[in-house]
Amino acid sequence: MFSYTFHWNQALKALPQMLDGALVTLQVALLSMVIGLALALALTACRLSGNRILGGFATAWVEIARNTPALFQIYMAHFGLGNFGIHLSPYTALLAGIAFNNAGYLAENFRGALKAIPDTQTRAGRSLGMTPVQAFRYIVLPQMLRIAFLPVTNQMVWAILMTSLGVTVGMNTDLAGITQELNARSFRTFEFFAIAAVIYYLIAKAVTLGARLLAARMFRY
């Protein structure tokens, strides 16, 4: 019934090339998380500021990031902005799209974490003479980051998987891009994508495990 013959040797020969791609994947995902975290903190600050324009801007960002496909967000960064004469390379567009998405989800994680911290914590800090900013920085923020740590890890895994969408804007140096090119040349689709899937799986697992070890070291309370 099957007439397909597996050619794993041919596919495995390309493994070093694919692992190079995996490094690019990891790099894009990490950068998108760093940028996403910084943006999410800024969005959280906007929401807490009490300013309607800043708050509205942050809410709009979160709404769009969480309720439209990541694929569209990356498309917009590459082709959409291209219409306005802003030309981002596939790498930059992919990074921008994922960072935009990350920021939205992470800001929402932070909001949930903040809700779990009682107001009395801030009050106690203020009663000791701290300014609102000091009370936030030294009392609320560290607790918020701890509560949000696991959701942030999830988002990191999600960011790694989202990088594969780069293929649609012509990204050809990451794991998905390289796999797609190898596939186009050899038509060994099953073998190449199976190997790529295993690599994605291992990266995601390594990140989760690493995060767990990090959490055990960082959070002693």
Added chain:
Amino acid sequence: MIEIQNVRKSFGSLEVLKGIDLTVNKGEVLTIIGGSGSGKSTLLTCINGLEPIDAGRILVDGTEVHAKSTNLNKLRSKLGIVFQQFNAFPHLTVLENVMLAPRKVLGLTKEKAEENAIKQLTHVGLGEKLGVYPTRMSGGQQQRMAIARALAMSPEYMLFDEVTSALDPQLVGEVLDTLRMLASEGMTMICVTHEMKFAREVSDRVAFFHKGVMAEIAAPEALFGAPKDPELQKFLAATH
């Protein structure tokens, strides 16, 4: 000296302080008793400016707490407050809890802040718990840590807002002992409390609040021995 002059305060349509006049002198221990909703806790949070007031004024050593020009953060380092809920900072060790504000607010060096924190923690009997996280301690220990944390700011006045109300009965004693120790050292204190025996033995004066009014204030022997206000008589009959 803390001077409270005709202070009024409402939450929505509910007036919780209906014109309070009260002066607390340096070195004095004043306790405030009364039923829940009598306004006694609200008064404390107004004294250190955590709550705004609607009318009247509160002066701490001549500085008007609610004046726009007052630097509240600076004033608060003079006024330690400890709440019913201990409000330990869970992400910091006991030592770090006590060091945080002196470092960030008073600008002490790490060494100075640590030395001071160890002194305060030893003083309240927590010298063995420096590296422990508060969630691993009993409520009584957490509350004593909160007292040490307030004392580390070298306040001139201490405000205690029902500090034993959230504690298991067997832990109340250790916290009251800490308050007794502070009182005997001459700290100026205002204690809102439900512990009548404690109020009787430690206070210079006791004030009875009822429905936003200070119904009676007197030395403890007089207030507990010969209460004049009918509401106070009822209150004491119910609590004894």
